[in-house]
Amino acid sequence: MSRLAIIQRMLCRLTLFICIVYGLLLNVLIIGADVASPKRIVSISPVMTEILYAIGAGDYVVGATRWCNTPDAAKALPRVGDSTISIETVASLEPDVVLGLGNGESLEYSFKRWSIPATIYHSPRSVDDIFSVISQVADRVNRRASADELLSQLKIEVADIQSQTPSGSYMPNVLMIVWTPPYMSVGKRTFLSDMIRIAGGKNIMDDSDVSFPKISREIIVKRAPDVILLTSPDYQEIIAQDQVFSRTRAGQLGHMYVSPDPDIFSRAGPRFIHGLRLLRNIISRVPPPPPTPHTDRRPSLPSLHDLMLEDNDDVIPGQLP
């Protein structure tokens, strides 16, 4: 073998060795960067903003959407968009990571094309999903300890509420109206339906596969809700004008409530516990039905003050548990 050939072979091996070492090093560096706690976080969902503040990562949030109104500190953050996100604005904030919730695969992809690390989690469809998202976010931003504390607090309270309604106890029919007009309710694969179940009620639309089904007035009468909850004060006038509601047991016994703050029942984040407390509160007020459910007396329209939630002291918008 000539000397030249030996040198050639050695050079080849050396190059290969350098490539492998460099590659390994690079890999470790990238993974290392991933694991290191991000110092600049942009949140592109109001629920994500609430989660980040609740697990003590609020100081690292450098950008949020126009709708991120909770907690108060989030209102002062630079805005990166609303229903559409301005990727250029996000990039100008030089984030270590962009976090969001929802069906954001295409968004995640476009952030990655701009070399901005992004994770978009699936929107929670149950209370357990909420816990799992909080937990995943905590791992992503390195706040395991405070997240565990928050999660154990939440889980204790959920278990406490669940224990108030042992299996076999009376479960009032609950109708939740999340939009009108037309009337829209919540189907089985939503965290709201799960919350109704935990609070000891039966969501009358929990056989619907549609997440937010449009419902007819016929169904409202037929399924006979014992409790009706409107998730926003905006719907109060329309409901008050519709005679159908006064024909339900909820309308006759005055078990119609309106949430003072629409966010309580639209955000699948740590504040779900407020909504759960409210639901438990109003569901527990319904007495079991009398032995003869059919009465012939002509019902009167529920008066408007019946629709107001009486004690909403435990709901202070903007305060996290």
Add this chain to the structure above:
Amino acid sequence: MIAPRYLLIFILLLCIGVFIISLLSGAVWINPLSGELSNTEALILFDIRLPRMFNAFIVGAFLSVAGAAFQGLLQNPLADPYILGVSAGSGLGAAVAIVCGLTGLGIFGIPLFAFLGALGTVFLVYGLVRASGNMSIRQFILTGVIVNAFLSAVMMGILFFSGDRMSGVIHWLLGDLSTPSIQQYPLVIIGLPASLLMWAMSHQLNLAAMGDAVAQSMGVSIHQLRRRLFVLASITTGLAVSSAGIIGFVGLIVPHCIRLLSHDDFRWLIPLSFLLGGGFLMACDTIARTVILPSELPIGLLTSFLGGPFFIWVLLRAR
């Protein structure tokens, strides 16, 4: 080809059939042989289902009559009640009402705004065409399409900036017969005379269909006819839209259906469209509210789903 009077009998029978099926089906299936109705059944039947069926019938009927009038007037088989921008105008009116939070005012909320938006748009289109000095059919259609596109953009802009209220408007734009129909009485009191007046002009419409020159030589004042019919057809369309949102294809396919089955004499076309349009929408609504119980489909989705293939068939046949 079927003689119009046999077609009339056929459509009447069809309407009666649809009426009976529609009356018995829904969230609660009513057995006509059981004799007595329970309290809940009576409530659903008389207070909820019948008013809704009536609403569906009248909306379908108004849209079809307006469609027949626009098709004759613009001598264009593609014309439908929304061709002059009525849909975008009423959508804009509704969006303004929703964004301003006027949804709770019953008839003075969305319905009134939608109706005013619809009428305003047609007057705008008519004014623009008049100002251009060229009152040809082409000018009307072109102006209508452009105003429609522009107002749609304004509406989408409003919705975009209104954020979370968006989903409700989109539902409304797909059409909706489920919400309380307190607006039925104005619907009938204004809409029925408007439909009858259009029927009264059917002889002139027949002449206009032969072309402007022929019609004018027969003593028809074509501009006056056009102006009156635009206003009347827009009133019925505006009423239908303000009551049920934008329901597509009914106004397009029903008059074509009558033309294909019988002939295009407006004296028959208008009343037959009225009946068939009403029956068709009542049938679509019955499917919409029963097929995915306990929820329901948007009505516009069904009419377009059934109407789309039909329209392609018309196009192929007309070749």
